[in-house]
Amino acid sequence: MKGLILAGGVGSRLRPITHTSAKQLVPVANKPILFYGIEQMADVGIKDIAIVVSPETGDEIRAAVGDGSSFGLSVTYISQPEPLGIAHGVKLARGYLGNDDFVLYLGDNMLEQGLREFVAGFHAERDREPELGEDHRPLVAAHILLAAVDDPRQMGVAELDARGEIIRLVEKPANPPSKYALVGVYLFGPEIHDAVLSISPSGRNELEITDAIQWLIDSGHRVHHQILAGWWIDTGKKDPLLECNRLVLDTLDRRVDGRLDRKSKAEGRVVIEAGATLKNSTVRGPAIIGANTHLVDTYVGPYTSIGPDCELTDCDIEFSVVLENSRIVGVHRLKDSLLGRAVEVTRTNTRPKATRLTLGDHSQAELE
Numbered sequence: 001m002k003g004l005i006l007a008g009g010v011g012s013r014l015r016p017i018t019h020t021s022a023k024q025l026v027p028v029a030n031k032p033i034l035f036y037g038i039e040q041m042a043d044v045g046i047k048d049i050a051i052v053v054s055p056e057t058g059d060e061i062r063a064a065v066g067d068g069s070s071f072g073l074s075v076t077y078i079s080q081p082e083p084l085g086i087a088h089g090v091k092l093a094r095g096y097l098g099n100d101d102f103v104l105y106l107g108d109n110m111l112e113q114g115l116r117e118f119v120a121g122f123h124a125e126r127d128r129e130p131e132l133g134e135d136h137r138p139l140v141a142a143h144i145l146l147a148a149v150d151d152p153r154q155m156g157v158a159e160l161d162a163r164g165e166i167i168r169l170v171e172k173p174a175n176p177p178s179k180y181a182l183v184g185v186y187l188f189g190p191e192i193h194d195a196v197l198s199i200s201p202s203g204r205n206e207l208e209i210t211d212a213i214q215w216l217i218d219s220g221h222r223v224h225h226q227i228l229a230g231w232w233i234d235t236g237k238k239d240p241l242l243e244c245n246r247l248v249l250d251t252l253d254r255r256v257d258g259r260l261d262r263k264s265k266a267e268g269r270v271v272i273e274a275g276a277t278l279k280n281s282t283v284r285g286p287a288i289i290g291a292n293t294h295l296v297d298t299y300v301g302p303y304t305s306i307g308p309d310c311e312l313t314d315c316d317i318e319f320s321v322v323l324e325n326s327r328i329v330g331v332h333r334l335k336d337s338l339l340g341r342a343v344e345v346t347r348t349n350t351r352p353k354a355t356r357l358t359l360g361d362h363s364q365a366e367l368e
């Protein structure tokens with residue numbers, strides 16, 4: 001079995017962060033989102049994966065992931081000139097995938113449930129011999145994850161019959177046939193390649209993976225599903241990303257490798273990386289402080305991730321994500337915030353007193 005991760009797209013919903021960085025490399029608990037999916041594939045024994053990248057962010061992803069050896073696998077990169085849909089990514093990877101079964105993973109998704117049970121169930125079905133007739137085609141051509149959501153109108157949605165079998169898939173329906181949305185992880189046999197070649201672009205000019213799976217169903221292939229256990233988050237917006245950060249921080253084991261002076265405290269489930277220093281500061285977990293970050297007269301509250309090489313002086317911050325090389329001075333009650341790389345937020349005594357901002361396109365600033 002191989003792996004295929006889709007890491008293209010422009011990340012418009014996470015701007016301005018993604019004006020200068022791939023959305024899949026935005027960190028959750030100080031680890032790029034993309035790395036979680038790669039690690040899950042390595043955990044189930046997959047040794048070869050391909051990552052589909054865009055021309056805009058492909059070099060950055062290549063630099064971050066490398067050849068895959070640090071994850072215990074081998075990585076091949078496939079360029080997708082335009083974001084023309086999930087099924088289009090599969091189409092581009094046809095030569096790489098050959099006739100192998102594969103896991104398809106959307107690179108900006110995060111889920112609590114690992115892949116072990118999911119993959120084991122698919123293998124078991126693929127290895128079974130048909131019970132009737134001489135047709136030796138595997139019983140199952142696809143295995144998909146479904147999750148019950150409050151509003152599935154912006155997702156692919158599955159319609160189930162009275163036996164709980166999938167009979168129809170619809171992409172972004174105005175009137176969803178069920179509450180069950182497709183999670184961004186799929187298992188396919190090579191039959192999916194015929195499906196991808198047989199469908200046409202949708203109204204938004206994309207090859208929809210829901211149409212490809214529907215083609216499998218209509219062609220007599222069986223499509224199994226599993227209801228997701230645990231949480232699943234599409235991290236493409238700020239608030240879901242902060243929530244994902246919270247959930248992952250809740251799983252941390254306490255570790256303090258940095259230095260604290262006598263007036264500093266690290267309370268609860270806290271990770272303080274090597275080279276970090278605290279002077280008259282408190283970190284209350286769950287939280288993580290990156291390597292070589294310095295806190296002075298600062299309070300870092302629960303569910304906060306501070307990246308490496310940052311400087312925080314005379315600050316109060318909680319439920320936030322701060323990326324590397326950022327500087328925050330004299331700012332209090334900073335909450336529910338996402339700060340990009342090399343950001344500087346300071347308070348000044350310059351008169352006339354005023355709020356002074358330099359914001360790029362698609363920025364948001366909420367002032368008390």
